[in-house]
Amino acid sequence: MGKVKGFMEFQREVPADRAPLERIKDWKEFHLKMSDEALQSQGARCMDCGTPFCHTGIMLGGMTTGCPIHNLIPEWNDDVYRGFWRDAYDRLMKTNNFPEFTGRVCPAPCEGSCVLGIIEPPVTIKNIECDIIEHAFAEGFVVPKKIEHRTGKRVAVVGSGPAGLACADQLNKAGHSVTVFERDDRCGGLLMYGIPNMKLDKQAVVQRRIDIMEEEGVVFMPNTEVGSSSCPAEKLLEDFDAAVLCTGSTVPRDLDAEGRRESGGIHFAMDFLRSSTKALLGDSQPVLSAEGKNVVVIGGGDTGTDCVATSLRQGCKSVVQLEIMPKPALERTGDNPWPQWPKTFKVDYGQEEAAVLQGEDPRRYSMMTRKFIADEGGNLKALQVSQVEWVKKDGRFIPQPVAGSEESIPAELVLLAMGFAGPEAALAEQLGVACDERSNIKASEKQYLTSRKKVFAAGDARRGQSLVVWAIQEGRGAARECDRFLMGETSLP
Incomplete structure (x- = not known):
């Protein structure tokens, strides 16, 4: 695959980004496009490694190794190198319903397990993936497909995040009549309201795909909360032949610290990001705004970074990001060998912007919040924090x-970005489906079937908080097993 010794001839290149001081003035995507010739050179670096770990999709050391949806990465790298863009698109779509999403927001575990990465910087897989699909849209390869045969079976998909969309897309291709229920005012779930526009454009990217799915026959029902008085869960099972629960992991982890947790100014990250996106889409002014405030983001990860970047664009006075874990090493350590995901120090877009604007990286490592400090009016004015050291006790580090x-x-605004504890319990309780010890809906990874007949579960609601690419894999798997349940057999991959 790729050019013989291409990995020796070409260096890794990624798209240039718009300058931080320029991009924080707007909400547009910040990556610039590479030329087709440059992309072909990057595809040439794929080294015919024989055993391509990039598409293994397994868990090693508690982390994702390789692509969970098993993208045919060496094949479409070779197609791009040779300029066969249509072939590259066809191969990409065999495994991934939405490469325009993963090509933008996936952390690229495929690159972490790239064989070339043992000795050189890995192949730029994520960027090539994104450009293949955008090239396909530009060339008119992506068009709504008419479903020639309908089975007469009706399926309800609850939730329109990446798992729900992937599940609905696959079931629709199998000929079933699919209705997607979304309690929010717009469909897309996490893709619409949990990821800022500068990483994933809502109209040009997310809504574009939803519009295609609608043209192909999927029915979307926003502003419809399954389990509410207007849409009882049991009625759903009466009206449909099967239901797939893709509601996500939406219960945020709270912070147990002294002081008044209810002080004005302490909010969950997703509430903040949702407010910002709704304002950007023209619905209202931001309900939660960082403008003119000292902001503290508690928690790392992508959501913490997104809070930093959003706060800067809203005109915050300052932003600090606290992480309880120590600062990662600059290179792999002995307990983090290839092909595991490299737990190394990285600077994401939000930290880069804050460093340019404020003069230093906003992150402070090994920091614990001890107390919320409020003023006489009950509004937050500061945090009391301290450094921590990690001590082994009873076999665990604390x-x-x-x-x-x-x-x-x-701090006048604190944003809690510490992850999620699991799905909301109400829908599972109404349907009488069993949950596991972590409060996730209980369903096997092979069958995706819950404890109740004809009810399936997929995505973060089943496996817990995870990556967008895992959600797509889960949605595809649940669709396959739901199709098998309905028809006695399945041809879905």
């Missing part, structure tokens, strides 16, 4: 405050 390291950080 954070212990370092004596004398306490300090106060000004």
Whole structure:
């Protein structure tokens, strides 16, 4: 695959980004496009490695290794190198319903397990994937497909995030009549309201795909909460031959600290990001705004980064990001060998922007929030924090405050970006489906069937908080097993 010794001839290149001081003035995507010739050179670096770990899609060391949807990466890298863009698109769509999403927001575990990455910087798989699909849209390869045969079976998909959309897309291709229920005012779930526009454009990318699915026959029902008085869960099972629960993991982890947790100014990250996106789409002014405030983001990961970047664009006074974990190493350590995901220090777009604007990286590592400090009116004015050291106790590492390291950080807005504890319980309770010890809906990874007949579950609601690419894989798997349940057999991959 690729050019013989191409990995020796060409260096890894990624698209240039718009300058930080320029891009924080708007909400547009910040990656610039590479030329087709440059992309072909990057495709040439794929090294015919014989055993391409890039599409293994397994868990090693508790982390994703390779592509969970098993993208045919060496094949479409070779097609791009040779300029066969239509062939590259056809191969890409065999495994991925939405490469325009993963090509933008996936952390690219495929690159972390690239064989070339053992000795050189890995192939730029994620960028090539994104350009293949955008090239396909530009060339008119992506058109709504007419479903020639309908089975007469009706399926309800609850939730329109990446798992729900992938499930609906696959079931529709199998000929079933699919209705997607979404409680929010717009469909897309996490893709619409959980990821900022500068990473994933809502109209030009997310809505574009939903419009195609509608033209292909999928029915979307926004503003419809399954389990509410207007849409009882049991009625859903009466009206449909099967239902797939793709509601996501939406219960945010809270912070147990002294002081008034209810103080004005302490909010969950997703509430903040949702408010910002709704305002950008013209619905209202931001309900939660960072303008003119000292902002503290508690938690790392993509959501923490998105909160930093959004706060800067809203005109915050300052932004600090607290992470309880130590600062990662610059290179792989002995307990983090290839092909595991490299747990190394990275600077994402939000931190880069904050560093340019404020003069330093906003992240502070090994920091624990001890107390919320409010003013006389009950509004947040500061956090009391301290450094921590990780001590092994009863076989586990736990954070212990370092004596004398306490300090106060000004904060009128605190955003909690510490992940999610599981799905909301109400729908599972109404349907009487069993949940596991982590509160996720209980369903096997092979069958996706819950404890109740004709009810399936997929995505974060089943496996817990995870990546968009895992959600797509889950949605595809649930669609396959739902089709088998309905028809006695299935041809879905």
